[in-house]
Amino acid sequence: MARPRLGDLQLAILEVLWERAEATVADVHESLLVDRGLATTTIATMLRKMEERHLVAQRRDGRVLIYRARVERDAVHRSLVGDLVARLFDGDPKALVHHLIDEGDLDAAAIDELRRRVQKRRKEASDVR
Amino acid sequence: MARPRLGDLQLAILEVLWERAEATVADVHESLLVDRGLATTTIATMLRKMEERHLVAQRRDGRVLIYRARVERDAVHRSLVGDLVARLFDGDPKALVHHLIDEGDLDAAAIDELRRRVQKRRKEASDVR
DNA sequence: TTTTTTCGACTACCACGGTAGTTTTCGCCG
DNA sequence: CGGCGAAAACTACCGTGGTAGTCGAAAAAA
Numbered sequence: 001m002a003r004p005r006l007g008d009l010q011l012a013i014l015e016v017l018w019e020r021a022e023a024t025v026a027d028v029h030e031s032l033l034v035d036r037g038l039a040t041t042t043i044a045t046m047l048r049k050m051e052e053r054h055l056v057a058q059r060r061d062g063r064v065l066i067y068r069a070r071v072e073r074d075a076v077h078r079s080l081v082g083d084l085v086a087r088l089f090d091g092d093p094k095a096l097v098h099h100l101i102d103e104g105d106l107d108a109a110a111i112d113e114l115r116r117r118v119q120k121r122r123k124e125a126s127d128v129r
Numbered sequence: 130m131a132r133p134r135l136g137d138l139q140l141a142i143l144e145v146l147w148e149r150a151e152a153t154v155a156d157v158h159e160s161l162l163v164d165r166g167l168a169t170t171t172i173a174t175m176l177r178k179m180e181e182r183h184l185v186a187q188r189r190d191g192r193v194l195i196y197r198a199r200v201e202r203d204a205v206h207r208s209l210v211g212d213l214v215a216r217l218f219d220g221d222p223k224a225l226v227h228h229l230i231d232e233g234d235l236d237a238a239a240i241d242e243l244r245r246r247v248q249k250r251r252k253e254a255s256d257v258r
Numbered sequence: 259t260t261t262t263t264t265c266g267a268c269t270a271c272c273a274c275g276g277t278a279g280t281t282t283t284c285g286c287c288g
Numbered sequence: 289c290g291g292c293g294a295a296a297a298c299t300a301c302c303g304t305g306g307t308a309g310t311c312g313a314a315a316a317a318a
Contacts (some may be wrong), residue, residue: 007305011216025265042307044266049305063265063314076227077217084213087140090204093234096244097226099206101246105222108251111244113223117230118237136275154295171277174297178275192284192295 005083006076009046010055012036014076017069019055024064133182134212135205138175141165143205146185148200153193 006014016031017023023031029043050056057070063114089095100106135143145160146152158172176196179185182219186199218224229235 005304007215009306021255038306039308040265041309045268045308046306053204057227063275065266067240078232079227080213081225087137088209092231094191094239096210097229097235097239097243098246099210100222100226101243103207103210104225104250104254106247108242108244108247110223110226111247114226114230114235115237115240115244117227118235118240120239121230122234132272138276167276169280169295170279174278175276177297194296
């Protein structure tokens with residue numbers, strides 16, 4: 001029993017739900033229509049499968065099903081990023097950033113911004129405490 | 130036809146091949162035996178499938194097949210990381226690092242080290258030029 | 259009330275990662 | 289030369305993401 005590993009469509013659907021909080025099959029279909037030319041039934045099927053896996057919750061309003069995300073964005077991001085870090089970088093997040101730098105995806109300005117962000121985060125964390 | 134998206138076992142196999150340059154089925158099997166208790170045939174099947182997808186190359190030495198990686202580590206890392214960044218962070222690598230910081234996976238010391246690394250990389254790049 | 263539209267439910271496929279058993283091949287040793 | 293043993297080849301199966309058609313029920317329209 002390996003992990004479910006959400007695919008592209010599932011992620012796209014969740015993205016829609018994260019933005020709208022609630023949506024019907026038609027809503028999701030319409031939102032994704034531009035990027036992917038999928039049939040409505042495809043979205044419906046996917047939503048049903050995702051409901052089975054408890055990724056989304058479904059509520060009935062009359063004869064229409066209304067879906068909402070049951071996992072939150074941060075949790076999904078954390079899980080997927082953590083997964084990648086575990087798979088490729090032996091669980092060391094720094095190694096991932098090293099990779100990004102070596103590939104030229106981050107420049108000095110970006111790092112400086114990150115530095116500020118760390119400072120800010122530290123402050124917020126102590127404020128909460 | 131979506132992308133193949135290498136799985137855990139495939140990655141583990143590639144890891145072995147990246148370290149040894151060349152390996153037989155038995156070699157790979159032995160290397161992975163500790164972590165995963167897989168049958169030799171499983172490794173063999175996976176290697177054959179990977180050969181079909183041109184992830185590895187196969188060379189015959191008498192009766193034995195010798196495999197070597199046909200994709201390089203950096204390329205795979207780049208591809209998988211790029212994929213994740215595209216999927217989750219709208220193609221912006223900085224957003225990924227922001228996430229890491231917000232999750233507390235990177236502290237100030239780590240950032241300072243990254244800064245040094247950027248400096249070094251910039252130097253190396255100009256040296257090559 | 260009858261017809262048409264709209265939804266969801268069910269079913270069916272395909273590709274592919276992962277896992278392994280069965281069969282065939284082939285070189286080597288006695 | 290013949291049989292043994294190891295390696296490769298073939299086959300099979302499951303779960304799941306992705307894609308969509310069909311069908312039936314129910315609501316809306318005529």
